[in-house]
Amino acid sequence: MVLVLFLYLSLFTWNLRTGYVDRLATHTGLEFVGAVLKPGKWLRLQVVEFWDHYIDLVGVRKRNDELEAQMREILFAVAGAKEDQAELARLRELLSIAPPTGWERIGARVIAHRLGSQAELESVLLDKGYLDGASVHTPVVAYDGAVGRVFRAGPYTSSVLLLTDPNSRIAVLSQDNRTPGIIVGLGPRHQLEMRYVSLNAPLAVGELLVTSGQAGAFPKGLPVARIVSIEYSDISLFQKVMAEPLTNLENLEEVLLVGNTAEVQPFEEKPHDSRQEADD
């Protein structure tokens, strides 16, 4: 038993240093799970789409009229937004601020929630891997807000750590007051906590929290959560800020992977010629 524990801890430490066994498990186990689940999910999708598009058509005409009315309103809003966008570009140029780097969006389907016996962490599996652009740490968003980030990526399947998991940390800013903080998950069906907000920092209930874009992990300005309560403590240096995630993470079906397509300029190291220096 002692020998087995010794061997296990040796393997564990070696893997933490090299990551070989994790990569092996990702390329075999995770891909096998993906290959097993994807056909079934595809079949289910086809059946549901057939039902929705060809059989269950009650109320489609009414819904169509509603959507047309909404579209007309949106066209007005887009026209206004285009003006704002043009003004923003002019102001940025004026202030010599570099625009945000390019971010590419890739659609992905959720093929499983919390799979396996190690399902204590809040996670989902996606049908896209690093060959499709889902590399480790790639931000994952839904149409209404942030979801989490890719934790492990195989060639065609990846796993995502959701923002409601207690191990998730995302740097955010409050949209109106620009107060920074870190959003931390507290578990499933729980609110999120915004930590490290000093007592005198301005914040308001109902304010939207957006990604700060620091360290390039997430694109700047992505909605994450909305503040639902703020408490001030006499014994703490920080406010206790609770927020509600904008996305319903329990029923995720489709998500977007947000890959940074900005070209990173490699650091060009000049050849160090000591003789030349000596000559100079």
Add this chain to the structure above:
Amino acid sequence: MQNQQPSALRSVLWWLVYAVCGVWGMSLLPGVDFLLPGVLCSMQEGNRQQTLWLVVLFSLVHEGAGLLAFGPAVLWYAMAALLFQVGRSIFEAENVVFVLLFSMGLGVWHVALGIMMRHLQDLVILLPRLLVSGALNAVCIPVVWVVVHFLRQRELRHVNPS
């Protein structure tokens, strides 16, 4: 159950179908290891080579699909093997009482393993969810084992009609 084993190809196909069903089971009921009852059946058959292959492949499935650093699945199956060896010295290996005690032991080990990984990998793992997963494993493993054992016996009878 010391019968003649099916051919290698037939075995591979049988276990492949089982693994596919197991993965779908795990996607429907998170936290429960639907692959372990197969390993238990293989241990009961006394086929060590087959058991070893199954443990390696199923460990890779768990480690690949999970978010923890490598290790928990290896310790999970190692404890299953240890419990089986210890239990077999007291009970008949295919006794239902033995399987119930075996799954209860694994349910407790699931919780202990989670707590161990929480400290070893410096993670936050919520205890209530860990307890629920442990209880689910303790309940579901014998149920799945009954089904897999029945199917496996039918498969072996097909190979050994006498």
